[in-house]
Amino acid sequence: MELVCPAGNLPSLKAAVDNGADAVYIGFKDETNARHFAGLNFNNKQIEQGLDYARTRGTKVYVAINTYPQPDTFAKWETAVDQAAEYGVDALIVADIGVMDYASEKWPELRLHLSVQGSATSHEAVRFYAEQFGVQRAVAPRVLSVRQVASLVDHSPIPIEVFGFGSLCVMVEGRCYLSSYVTGKGPNTFGACSPASFVRWSETDSKLETRLNGVLIDSVNKDENVGYPTICKGRFRVNGKTSYAIEEPTSLNTLPILPDLLRIGVAAIKIEGRQRSPAYVANVTRVLRAAIDSCLSDPDNFLPDHAWLSELTSLSEGVQTTLGAYQREWQ
Amino acid sequence: MSAASTSTRVGLSLGPVQYHWSKEKMLAFYRTIESSPVDIVYLGETVCSKRRSFRHQDWIEVAERLQAAGKEVVLSTLALLEADSELGYVRKLCNNGKFTIEANDMSAVNMLAGKTNFIGGASLNIYNPRTLNKLVGLGMIRWVMPVELSKSVLAGFQKEMPAGIESEVLGWGRLPLAYSARCYTARAHEVSKDDCANCCVEYPDGLMLSTREEESFLVINGIQTQSARVHSLVYELNDPATGPDIIRISPQSENTERVISLFDQVRGGKLGATETSHELKQYAPVGLCDGYWHGAAGMAACGGAGGP
Numbered sequence: 001m002e003l004v005c006p007a008g009n010l011p012s013l014k015a016a017v018d019n020g021a022d023a024v025y026i027g028f029k030d031e032t033n034a035r036h037f038a039g040l041n042f043n044n045k046q047i048e049q050g051l052d053y054a055r056t057r058g059t060k061v062y063v064a065i066n067t068y069p070q071p072d073t074f075a076k077w078e079t080a081v082d083q084a085a086e087y088g089v090d091a092l093i094v095a096d097i098g099v100m101d102y103a104s105e106k107w108p109e110l111r112l113h114l115s116v117q118g119s120a121t122s123h124e125a126v127r128f129y130a131e132q133f134g135v136q137r138a139v140a141p142r143v144l145s146v147r148q149v150a151s152l153v154d155h156s157p158i159p160i161e162v163f164g165f166g167s168l169c170v171m172v173e174g175r176c177y178l179s180s181y182v183t184g185k186g187p188n189t190f191g192a193c194s195p196a197s198f199v200r201w202s203e204t205d206s207k208l209e210t211r212l213n214g215v216l217i218d219s220v221n222k223d224e225n226v227g228y229p230t231i232c233k234g235r236f237r238v239n240g241k242t243s244y245a246i247e248e249p250t251s252l253n254t255l256p257i258l259p260d261l262l263r264i265g266v267a268a269i270k271i272e273g274r275q276r277s278p279a280y281v282a283n284v285t286r287v288l289r290a291a292i293d294s295c296l297s298d299p300d301n302f303l304p305d306h307a308w309l310s311e312l313t314s315l316s317e318g319v320q321t322t323l324g325a326y327q328r329e330w331q
Numbered sequence: 332m333s334a335a336s337t338s339t340r341v342g343l344s345l346g347p348v349q350y351h352w353s354k355e356k357m358l359a360f361y362r363t364i365e366s367s368p369v370d371i372v373y374l375g376e377t378v379c380s381k382r383r384s385f386r387h388q389d390w391i392e393v394a395e396r397l398q399a400a401g402k403e404v405v406l407s408t409l410a411l412l413e414a415d416s417e418l419g420y421v422r423k424l425c426n427n428g429k430f431t432i433e434a435n436d437m438s439a440v441n442m443l444a445g446k447t448n449f450i451g452g453a454s455l456n457i458y459n460p461r462t463l464n465k466l467v468g469l470g471m472i473r474w475v476m477p478v479e480l481s482k483s484v485l486a487g488f489q490k491e492m493p494a495g496i497e498s499e500v501l502g503w504g505r506l507p508l509a510y511s512a513r514c515y516t517a518r519a520h521e522v523s524k525d526d527c528a529n530c531c532v533e534y535p536d537g538l539m540l541s542t543r544e545e546e547s548f549l550v551i552n553g554i555q556t557q558s559a560r561v562h563s564l565v566y567e568l569n570d571p572a573t574g575p576d577i578i579r580i581s582p583q584s585e586n587t588e589r590v591i592s593l594f595d596q597v598r599g600g601k602l603g604a605t606e607t608s609h610e611l612k613q614y615a616p617v618g619l620c621d622g623y624w625h626g627a628a629g630m631a632a633c634g635g636a637g638g639p
Contacts, residue, residue, distance in 0.1 A: 068456055068458035068459070069458060070458055070459055070480070070484050070487065071459055071460055071484060071488055071491070074459050074460075096456065097457075097465055097466070098458075099461075101462070102461065118437075118456075119436070119437070121412050122412045122436075122438040123418075124418060124438035124439075124441045124442060125412075125436060125437035125438045125440075125441060127441055128437050128438075128441035128444070129437075131441075142512075143411065143413060144413055148413050148414060148415075151415055170511050170512075170513060171509035171510060171511045171556070172510045172512075174456060175454055175456070175509065176509040177478065177479045177506070177508045178556065180479045180623075180628070181506065181508050181558055181623075181629035182628055183628055184622065184627050184628040184629070188477075188479070215546065215548060215630075216542040216543055217542075218543075219543050235543060236540045236541060236542060236548065236549075237541045237542070237545070238538060238540050239519055239538065241519075242543060245518065245519065245540055246513075246518075246556075247513070325513070328523070328525055329523050330523070331514065331523060331525070
């Protein structure tokens with residue numbers, strides 16, 4: 001079971017490699033990837049340095065080109081594919097059918113992974129990408145229960161990667177327009193959810209408010225913490241009650257079900273968080289590495305270590321974690 | 332009929348009912364559609380497989396009646412598949428042998444590719460001509476543009492669209508914005524999806540979600556999240572040369588027939604789009620929007636003749 005870790009910059013890449021990542025995934029400095037944030041991602045020189053650092057230590061490097069080009073911008077995604085291919089990266093993580101069509105035609109030897117943004121939730125959908133474009137691995141959206149992941153792994157023609165830890169998209173990835181509805185910019189087209197330029201934090205006498213392009217996402221007392229205004233983690237009114245109507249600020253954590261994921265044959269575990277700091281990447285990678293190694297050596301008696309769990313919880317959104325859709329009760 | 336066969340007349344379609352309606356309501360609704368001026372009717376449950384008030388045989392009977400009434404009938408598949416049983420039902424639809432399928436996820440596309448012509452639904456990610464052409468090569472004959480794309484993106488597609496391929500755009504209705512494993516209607520009732528008791532049937536137009544300052548913001552519809560505002564492109568019917576081949580109306584629990592009639596009258600030149608605006612606004616109680624069509628935030632009301 002491969003451990004795939006995020007790197008938003010060179011120090012994070014080194015942190016992931018040094019702490020036991022089997023593979024790191026990175027993106028270019030533009031909207032061709034789904035973590036298109038200011039100050040993040042890799043220019044050409046940094047990619048060369050990162051590849052060199054990872055390769056000499058036996059770690060693979062994947063490049064995410066996992067957003068959706070439009071008629072006028074397709075050439076930019078072609079350039080991204082060409083650059084990654086010319087660097088000889090270990091795989092591209094892709095979502096768009098047109099981009100896959102281009103990559104598989106121009107670079108037939110280049111390994112392709114289907115991004116979670118490709119939104120393939122069944123073995124039939126995965127089969128489409130495997131048969132049409134020779135995709136060799138698919139990342140499953142965070143909408144399946146453990147049993148459904150097991151069935152997907154059983155019937156899929158290619159290995160399946162799942163999310164193991166990090167911020168939790170509660171909507172099926174690749175088909176969520178909440179951010180673009182409010183701001184005009186969303187994951188598919190712009191590579192970011194709730195872009196910072198639309199976020200406003202404001203104080204009244206007693207409250208701290210967060211708004212996204214003017215829409216009130218949450219309002220808390222000044223002594224409380226308020227999260228980043230992602231729409232799905234806001235507090236709203238439904239049927240006269242105010243609550244986290246969609247999801248609470250929380251992070252996905254699969255340590256408690258690691259033996260199940262191993263047993264059902266998941267090929268790789270991915271950590272979310274290219275937007276996070278090198279220290280975060282180092283700590284999460286180290287904990288997941290230790291947990292996977294412990295699980296691999298004795299899956300029947302695996303129990304997540306207390307120190308691991310408290311470390312991951314302290315690094316989580318809202319300082320709490322969930323199994324998300326893996327657990328049916330969450331749904 | 333095929334909309335493309337009459338080149339200056341925009342086709343009008345009726346999208347699948349997004350909400351959970353009782354069997355009686357669903358039957359009564361489609362009886363009124365038999366005599367309405369829509370050309371194409373999309374049928375089926377596209378949101379949640381746990382909604383079983385309308386069974387497969389009920390859909391087929393409605394489909395046959397609408398076809399006998401002269402409508403082009405299309406069966407629409409579920410947008411988000413999770414369970415093997417859902418995959419089995421999509422396979423059954425794809426093998427129905429009589430009605431065209433609107434594929435709403437790539438599982439359905441894979442079942443149909445290279446075998447049967449199909450329509451690509453709005454929840455397939457077709458964002459560029461290379462993607463469109465790949466799917467056309469596999470049998471796609473019409474595509475519904477993702478709702479977050481603009482008129483200028485459609486124009487970019489039209490430059491490279493293969494002959495005979497029709498474009499369709501949502502022209503009236505709440506925007507489908509997201510799908511999830513979690514049911515938010517059940518969550519509002521403080522139960523999990525497995526214990527939902529089909530509580531969404533209580534909300535024939537979904538359940539309003541407002542901000543803490545009482546701005547109507549989103550609508551919860553089971554595992555789907557919609558815009559609270561109604562997306563309206565009635566003004567596109569004034570300009571058939573540059574717009575989509577087909578404009579889709581999404582059913583709502585009241586006044587859908589009247590919306591269809593207004594759209595048809597604008598299409599036929601009997602009414603200007605601006606003249607319908609006052610009445611259409613009454614059918615969108617929290618307001619209209621059309622931002623996506625203008626390349627802006629979806630919730631924005633950018634306007635156009637008779638628009639929001």
